[in-house]
Amino acid sequence: ACDGCFEASLAGQVDDVPGLRRDGAREIRARFPNFDPELDAVVDGSYLVHDGETGWITSATEWIPSGAENMNGVPGAWPPKDEATTYVIEAKDWPGVEWPMNIMTNGTIDPDDWTGEGDWGQYWVGVRGTCADRSPPAGYWCAPEAPRKVSTPNHPSGVGPSKAQLPNSPYAQPEGAVVHAWRPGHWYTNIFEVHSNVSSGVVVRNWEFYPESNQISGKCATPMQCNPGVLPLGAFDSLLKCQVALNATHPSRCASYTYHHPDLGGDFASHCYCSTEYVWAPRGQDKVDSGRAPGTFNAASALMFSRGGHQGGEGVTGGEAWYIENVLEELDMGREWYFDNKSHILYYKPNDTAGAAPSGSFVATAEKVLFNITGSQQHPARDIKIKGLTLRDTAFTYFDPHGLPSGGDWALQKQGAVTLVGTEGVELSDNLFTRLDGNAVFVGGSSTTISSSPTTTLRRRSTPTTAVPTTRSTRISSPTATAV
DSSP: OOTTOEEEEOTTTOSOOSOEEETTEEOEESEESOOOSSSOEEETTEEEOOSSSTTSBOSOOEEEOSOOBSGGGOSSBSSOSSOOEEEEEOGGGSTTSOOOSSEEETTEEEOOSOTTSTTSSOEEEEESGGGTTSSSSEEGGGOTTOTTOOOOSOOOSEEEOOTTTSTTOSOSOOTTOEEEEEOTTSSOEEEEEEEEEEOSOEEEOSOEEETTEETTTTSEEETTEEOTTEEEEEEOSSHHHHHHHHHHHOTTTOSEEEEEOGGGOSTTTTEEEEEOSOOOOOEEOTTEEEEEOSEEEOOSOEEEEEEEOOSSSSOOSOOSSEEEESOGGGOOSTTEEEEETTTTEEEEOOSSSSOOOOOSOEEEOOOSOSEEEEOOSSSOEEEEEEESOEEEOOOOOTTSOEEOOSSSSOOEEOOOSEEEESEEEEEEESOEEESOSSBSEEEEETOEEEEEOTTOEEOTTOBOOEEEESSSOOOBOSOOOEEO
């Protein structure tokens, strides 16, 4: 499969290898660009440093905003056509509960303009819509008209990389490849599983309009000097006039347009552009609108997604820096591995030049939860102590269901190596949590009084304690852990 690689049949032993350890070290799933995602490392004689750019594809990328089929189990093409249903909860819905409608400053009412946040005013909840792939399919971010004017949860349907970005593509078996992509602004990373490699592109049958998106980002040095394929149409005081100019000037040449609103400010304010190429890769930008004409966009080979994109809150249909893993053609660096779940063959490339077969202990991750302690509010699991253990090597959970428990721009996967639901008086002490590929500790439901000693330690890549109360408050004593 690759120069210097070894292979072993695991038929009859395992059906999948989501993660691999060799002598306790987390090995690297075959990826591009080459990198150790856990630690700075020397591999094949090269020093790989976590500097925020090494190991990522940072060049402008074509993201496919829509069209994935059955994404995260939601039937049909993504995104869903049905709009979210919005519910607004306010003081009258909670009789007998103090619900202050204003902030008090030194005894004086200080009116609050942000009525959708904090512990006063209204709380907005949207159900379904583009939250159809969340668990449950509801949350503050799901309400399209919530007071924060948020962008409802969303994600791209695929990515259309160039040959320069993925030199070893096209891939013979792209199904199961995993794309990790920063959300624009680096708020969180979206993670996607590839379903197929398509070359038909995205067919647009009617004009589509995308507010707060810039299709020509980085393609014009000045308002009137642009790259080939981008035609400046002039300055106009409204989007409508830009669209009229588009139709009047280049009715058959424009695949898309971009308009910079007057209140954008700067040199590009009010300017309108026509793009002649059927390549759709807008970047999110306030006070800039883009639209695209009927036609087939991104006709080059594209990787379409089947799972993922639900790991954060506020939605986008693109991405920034990204990398791809779990691809056999990218197995070319020491410590990299790839498991073919059809043939059940494990491929591995040692980090040495001796050419000898790798030795030592190889362990495949499998379990996501090591301790599942679950009771109920009426019958809690009580007085449990987990002490003096090493908890390690759980499997990744980033494709498992995620929910939106708050108005914060994050999503939560509700389980951990230690999962506590409906408990009282649980103590964690003198434990080492190391090389977990999911959460370390999850506390949910009606759990109360969870204590953790200062000697409980988390090694890198373990996500610390998360807590989500539902019916009774959850109290976690401090400190919860020491990270190393």
